[in-house]
Amino acid sequence: MTTVQTPSSLRTTQPAPAVPGDVDARVRRRRRRLVIDSGERGALSTADWRRPLVKHTWRSMHLVLLVLLVVWCLGPLLLLGKFAFTPTQDIQSTPLAFFPNGATTHNVEMAWTRYHIGQFFLNTVWVAVGSWFVQVLVATTGGYVLSVLRPAWARALHWAVLATLFVPAVVLLVPLYKIVVDPPIGPSLINSYLAVWLPAGASAFNVVLVARFFDSLPREIFEAARMDGAGPFRLFRSIVLPMSRPIVGVVSVFAVIASWKDFLWPFLVLKSDAVKPLSVYLQSMANVDKGTLMAALAISTLIPVAMFLVFQRMFLRGAGLGGAVKG
Amino acid sequence: MTTADAVRTDRPPALARRERARTPATWVRRGGLSSLVLALPLLLVFGIFSWWPIVQAVVMSVQETNLIDPPTFVGLENFLTIFADPLLPTVVRNTAWFALLALVFGYPVPLVGAVLMSELRRRKGLYSVLAYLPVVVPPVVAVLLWKFFYDPRPEGVFNTILGAVGLGPYSWLNDQAMAMPALVLEATWAAAGGTVIIYLAALIGVPSELYDAAEVDGASVWRKVWHVTMPHLRGVLFITLILQVIGTAQVFLEPFLFTNGGPNHATLTVMLWVYQLAFTSIGNSFGEATALSLLLAAFLAVMSLVYFRLTRSWSQS
Numbered sequence: 089m090t091t092v093q094t095p096s097s098l099r100t101t102q103p104a105p106a107v108p109g110d111v112d113a114r115v116r117r118r119r120r121r122l123v124i125d126s127g128e129r130g131a132l133s134t135a136d137w138r139r140p141l142v143k144h145t146w147r148s149m150h151l152v153l154l155v156l157l158v159v160w161c162l163g164p165l166l167l168l169g170k171f172a173f174t175p176t177q178d179i180q181s182t183p184l185a186f187f188p189n190g191a192t193t194h195n196v197e198m199a200w201t202r203y204h205i206g207q208f209f210l211n212t213v214w215v216a217v218g219s220w221f222v223q224v225l226v227a228t229t230g231g232y233v234l235s236v237l238r239p240a241w242a243r244a245l246h247w248a249v250l251a252t253l254f255v256p257a258v259v260l261l262v263p264l265y266k267i268v269v270d271p272p273i274g275p276s277l278i279n280s281y282l283a284v285w286l287p288a289g290a291s292a293f294n295v296v297l298v299a300r301f302f303d304s305l306p307r308e309i310f311e312a313a314r315m316d317g318a319g320p321f322r323l324f325r326s327i328v329l330p331m332s333r334p335i336v337g338v339v340s341v342f343a344v345i346a347s348w349k350d351f352l353w354p355f356l357v358l359k360s361d362a363v364k365p366l367s368v369y370l371q372s373m374a375n376v377d378k379g380t381l382m383a384a385l386a387i388s389t390l391i392p393v394a395m396f397l398v399f400q401r402m403f404l405r406g407a408g409l410g411g412a413v414k415g
Numbered sequence: 416m417t418t419a420d421a422v423r424t425d426r427p428p429a430l431a432r433r434e435r436a437r438t439p440a441t442w443v444r445r446g447g448l449s450s451l452v453l454a455l456p457l458l459l460v461f462g463i464f465s466w467w468p469i470v471q472a473v474v475m476s477v478q479e480t481n482l483i484d485p486p487t488f489v490g491l492e493n494f495l496t497i498f499a500d501p502l503l504p505t506v507v508r509n510t511a512w513f514a515l516l517a518l519v520f521g522y523p524v525p526l527v528g529a530v531l532m533s534e535l536r537r538r539k540g541l542y543s544v545l546a547y548l549p550v551v552v553p554p555v556v557a558v559l560l561w562k563f564f565y566d567p568r569p570e571g572v573f574n575t576i577l578g579a580v581g582l583g584p585y586s587w588l589n590d591q592a593m594a595m596p597a598l599v600l601e602a603t604w605a606a607a608g609g610t611v612i613i614y615l616a617a618l619i620g621v622p623s624e625l626y627d628a629a630e631v632d633g634a635s636v637w638r639k640v641w642h643v644t645m646p647h648l649r650g651v652l653f654i655t656l657i658l659q660v661i662g663t664a665q666v667f668l669e670p671f672l673f674t675n676g677g678p679n680h681a682t683l684t685v686m687l688w689v690y691q692l693a694f695t696s697i698g699n700s701f702g703e704a705t706a707l708s709l710l711l712a713a714f715l716a717v718m719s720l721v722y723f724r725l726t727r728s729w730s731q732s
Contacts, residue, residue: 129623129626130533130534130618130621130626130644131533131534131626131636131639131640131643131644132534132636132639133626133630135630136636137536142636146534149531150531150534150535153528153531153532153542154541154542154545157528157542157545157546158545160604161545161546161548161549161604161608162545162548164549164557164560164561164564164604165548165549165552167560167572168556168560180570181570182570182575183566183570183571183572183575184572184575184576222456222460225456226456226457226460226461229453229454229455229456229457230454230456230457232453233450233453233454233457237446237449237450237453239446239447239450239451242450245454245457245458248461248466249457249461252461252465252466252469254716255465255469255712256661256664256665256711256712256715257665258665258685258686258689258708258711258712259468259469259472259705259708259709259712260465260468260469260472261689261690261693261704261708262472262475262689262693262701262704262705262708263467263468263469263471263472263475263705264464264468265693265694266468266471266475266480266482266701267463267464267467267468267471269482270482271463272463272467286460286463286464287460287464287465289456289460289464290460290461290464290465292465295457319446319449320446320449320450320453321449321453324453345551348553349553349554351554351555351668352667352668352671352690356694366553366555367553367554367555367556368555370553370555370556370559371555371559371672374559374562374672378563381559381563382560382563385556385559385560388553388556389552389553389556392551392552392553393548393551393552395551396544396547396548396551397544400540400544400547403547403551404543404544404547404612407547407550407609407612407613407616408612408613408615408616408617
């Protein structure tokens with residue numbers, strides 16, 4: 089199983105550096121082009137692309153695909169962006185018309201001031217940060233024990249973790265709720281962020297992903313560090329963690345996306361307005377004024393979409409990796 | 416397992432003696448304690464929030480409990496109540512219908528898209544960003560937005576668009592026959608991009624020598640796509656198929672937010688029913704809810720097992 093190989097097509101699609109005088113960038117670009125010309129290729133060869141019939145067929149198919157992608161994937165979001173600035177009566181009567189009675193910022197103001205979208209937004213960030221921390225902590229320390237330290241009981245632990253991959257989420261819903269309401273130690277976790285953070289850490293997928301990555305690290309380095317007198321903790325902190333930056337990045341992206349998407353679990357355990365994340369709050373807003381609702385939806389979409397556009401390579405690599413590991 | 420046992424018996428006697436002489440002190444000195452400390456986050460989190468709930472699921476399914484009073488053992492009564500409930504056939508049918516529609520809408524489209532995109536020589540990034548964009552939209556946002564698109568009035572977004580070509584107006588979510596396909600359409604919009612990226616990642620792994628060889632044999636473009644590209648995706652396709660079925664069988668968000676199971680139970684799925692049984696006044700029975708979720712899990716497990724048995728010979732590529 090190859091874990092963290094960057095899918096090379098994504099590597100080749102990074103935006104070309106803009107500075108023309110940058111020699112480094114030019115060399116890099118040339119090298120990239122060489123890569124394309126040498127190894128990588130699809131079903132169509134350079135010779136195929138020179139044949140007019142093939143070229144025109146595939147060009148037009150690609151064009152149709154682009155139009156479909158814009159209409160189908162981007163269209164609804166553009167509409168949402170427009171709704172955020174459209175007076176409510178226009179949204180209701182002529183949703184597709186282009187600002188018949190002018191644009192307004194009233195919706196956005198209402199969503200921000202009267203419905204405190206910003207506050208719920210911060211709650212979502214807090215939920216994501218905590219889930220991220222717990223997931224990374226459990227996955228790296230757990231992966232380290234399973235893959236590097238390998239005590240006698242590691243094999244049993246490995247199977248116990250793997251086994252949970254095969255238990256569908258539906259089974260856990262009610263018993264997990266019972267445990268959160270009445271945990272083995274301490275008071276009820278309802279309305280506490282811990283109720284979302286801690287269960288998020290129990291992700292077998294992360295542990296397996298990280299353990300696989302650690303498996304691929306060269307053992308000689310560990311041996312050398314041990315020779316120099318590094319104990320297990322030192323080895324983890326100074327050698328393994330710095331080397332595992334790529335996989336921690338992937339786990340982080342998965343963690344943030346997942347906690348941003350989650351609805352049912354936070355809906356059950358984070359009930360008070362002080363801790364509710366956006367997804368739960370938006371759901372309870374379904375009956376407010378349409379203009380305000382649309383503005384709230386648009387604001388909630390902005391940050392994830394912006395994050396995706398900035399870190400697109402990481403997102404796309406992570407998503408592809410998800411399939412590679414599942415496969 | 417067997418090789419490990421063999422290794423253990425083959426160990427030199429000196430080592431074996433040392434192991435027999437193991438005391439807590441030597442265990443600590445050899446790093447046993449630090450392994451345990453480092454495994455602690457995993458053991459605690461998995462123990463309390465994964466392994467223990469799995470055990471609890473089985474226990475709760477044979478109990479009558481409201482989480483306040485001490486639970487009472489009722490044997491298989493919860494399962495019998497579920498089986499006797501007239502809603503069960505409806506719920507099963509709806510869930511299967513959702514999964515089937517999701518396959519019909521959502522399975523071929525990402526495949527075609529990914530194969531087309533893998534032949535792009537430029538702007539592959541633009542295409543994949545566009546395709547993946549809906550995946551990063553928070554699902555609640557997507558559902559609430561689409562719910563507005565499905566406005567049944569002639570002024571609704573979809574009805575306006577279809578009205579332009581002389582169709583409709585349709586009542587979408589209020590129509591028993593139309594509600595489920597409407598839900599699946601949104602779910603497909605939200606999920607297809609992720610599958611496209613998985614296929615694209617798999618397509619990068621096609622060895623170019625295979626294409627070169629096909630060209631030497633005089634294969635046309637379409638033959639290359641059909642006989643080289645597609646077979647390479649076979650393994651991934653098998654996995655995504657079963658994962659999609661497992662995922663869609665547990666659909667909750669769409670039926671809950673779009674229609675809350677209506678109209679007339681037309682979109683009540685298993686997961687939504689589990690939710691209603693446990694957390695609303697309709698059922699208020701945690702026992703029945705866990706029994707139902709265990710039944711679904713058992714069904715999915717058996718189905719996956721049969722699936723992998725049946726496709727074992729094909730999926731090894």
